[in-house]
Amino acid sequence: MNLNEMIDSEMEIEEDTQKDKYLVFTIDKEKYGIEIKYVIEIIGIQTITKVPELDDYIKGIINLRGKIIPVMDVRVRFKKPVMEYDDRTCIVVVDVGELTVGLIVDRVSEVVNISEDQVVLPPVTSKKEKNKYINGIGKIGEEVRLLIDCNKLLNDDDKDTIKELI
């Protein structure tokens, strides 16, 4: 086997280990899953510097070892009641494409395997916005995890399209 092939297969293995794995976190009463490949690290809550004129769900910026990243409060993003941050509040740092963003979640619980055949599409409701951040529902035994679409969570396309329409 030459070098290139070796690297390729190495990459495949790495991808394989990440496949079907989700990091589960809680917001309010629901449990959500986020694909593990997006997650860089999980850190405790830290001092957030406010930046004026931002959407309310972006809380500001934090200093992650010299790198400055924005943080988003997923609670506010999902329009849930605001809760004070406590010891168990976590920032999940995700890397989606070029963007590195911290997601503030109530608590992080575990990493689970949800194989593809256990994932169903979210029910189509007339109110579209209700599940616009969810791209699937994963079943684990009797329980379900709402699987988050990272791209949609970070990029508020709807808003821009509305702006364009006006």
Add this chain to the structure above:
Amino acid sequence: MSQENKDPLLEMYIFETNELIQKLEEIILESEKNNSYSLNMDEIFRIMHTIKGNSAMLLYDNISLLAHSMEDLFDYIRKCKPSNIKYSEITDLVLESKDFIRVEIEKIQMNNEPDGDAKNLISKVKNTLLSLKGDDEGTKENCLEKKKKPDLKQKFYISSLRKTSPKIIMDNEQNHPYKVVVKFINNAKMENVRAFTIVHNLDVIVKNISYVPKDIIENEESIKEILENGFTLYFESDKPMEELKKIINRTSCVESVQIEPVEETAAKQVKSITPDCNENVENTNSSHNHITSNILSVNVEKMDMLMDLVGELVVAESMVTGSSDLNGIHLENFNKSARQLRKIINDLQDIVMDVRMVPIAPTFLKMNRIVRDMCKKLSKEVELKLIGEDTEVDKNIIESISDPLMHLIRNSMDHGIESTKERVAKGKNPKGTITLTAKNEGGDVFIIIKDDGAGLNKISIYNKAFANGLTDKSIEELSDKEVNSFILLPGFSTNDSVTEYSGRGVGMDVVCKNIDNIRGTVSINSVEGKEMTTIIKIPLTLAIIDGMLIEVGNTSYTIPTISIRRSFKLEEKDLIIDPDGNEMVMVRGECYPLISLYKVFNEETEITDALDGIIIMVENGGKSICLLADQLIGQQQVVIKALPKYIKKTKGIAGCTLLGNGNISLILDASALIS
């Protein structure tokens, strides 16, 4: 520059060729001034040769052919020393070729095929050569004879920029094809890698290298073949066999090397000519004062990364030594070591900063070309004087001042300097002078462009400004400075007709925008009928600013010290509130608007009364406003970091910076707050 994984060889080629043509331009212009090529002949030759060789290697035929024809031309000039050289004609030709090459290189850089057609240029070059030869019939035979004598020493050139991997480019006629069979000792292992090492070693000194088996790296089967039949190479080289053998033998585990010339050419005996190439180059270089002997070119991205890391190191150091865990503990040795650490880190920071500094000379020298071309087109006589071109500025800044400088020089050439006739009539020196000065003052670099032309006509500028509704004051009310500043506005031109060079009123706007982007300022002084001076003031570096830390609520903000005029406590009598509730401040008889930062940035603070807080007066572009903050914390040098892209641009914030305790401070954008 595109940062995709380009072939490093290609990247090097682009970089090197750009560098070479730039140097060629400088030399050619200098030679034209001196009316002699003798001083720089070798240098010109070397450049042409390197371009030719490198381009041929990468199969950019149009470039290499053009370089080849130029080389022929200079070869003739050098050998025959014709008496009738038309310097300006040749200079034109060289510059035209240079432009051609530049365009092609740009194409390569954009990953396009360099498809420009050099035929026209080449035939032009050839015609010039012919006319030189034709006019110089007498000496012709003479020099043909000379040509036969191989002036071999001169045929070897080496690029000075490649000290690490000297690449020698040779004339074809001295290359001889060779066949080499290399056998490795038994049990050497990794024969394919060893074979590749040989190829790699030879690659820099020979041409047209090919080898059997072909896929030595990709295919491990090739090991067997090498073991059985040996490793066979074919290439062309001018080196004597002994030397090639030596090079091959450098690779370990080589058992035997068999070299044989492929054709009988070897019978002619390769003239043993292997001068120490490095030495040769050193000589030519030392004659040119702008070249430093040992230059390592580094990707700017890597530099930025290094600087970021050093910035973090500074912060980390103060986090460690200032850690609250240490409070109240007497630690003599720790403090000693900590001081030592801080000193080293400071030195490191200074050096990293220094590395980013490059002399302004190349940018200045580019202007020579513009002046020369415009002199010809406008038939004016202008001399460009350069002062302080050794001044060093941050790399990023250099890039942004090149355009503004060009526009200013064009303006001076086109509007400033009068025609020779007019100058004589005015009793001025018929030859105009443009002086380009660079100097360091404090944390700023001043670039001054001065011409001894007609200067600005206050009345015509005023009339134009008035007609365009830029002012409603009468001319007496406006100071010279105010009138002069009109010409910096976009679309403003007093020239009625649009010429090739100016008149659309875009130039000064470009100047202002570019300079503004690098936090610099432009100001103009003019004495009508005598001179005009444009002064550009730019910061030494973009990455670090002197900032004043202020506090509003719980957030700390940084205001660039450069834009702060003064700060003071407000007295009740100086605070004016107009019927709309807008607050204003009287300072020395002048009235400035007061902006409360806590309102702008929605901060919660106890200090909402302008009398309790501190007032900071900031200035930008001639306008001043007062800002209300809770308190001043102190002055500090800060490393600017951009806000993450995810955060859409916020008005009034220019970026952010890390403080010693790891917290983030937002940097205020004075100009945005003012407008």
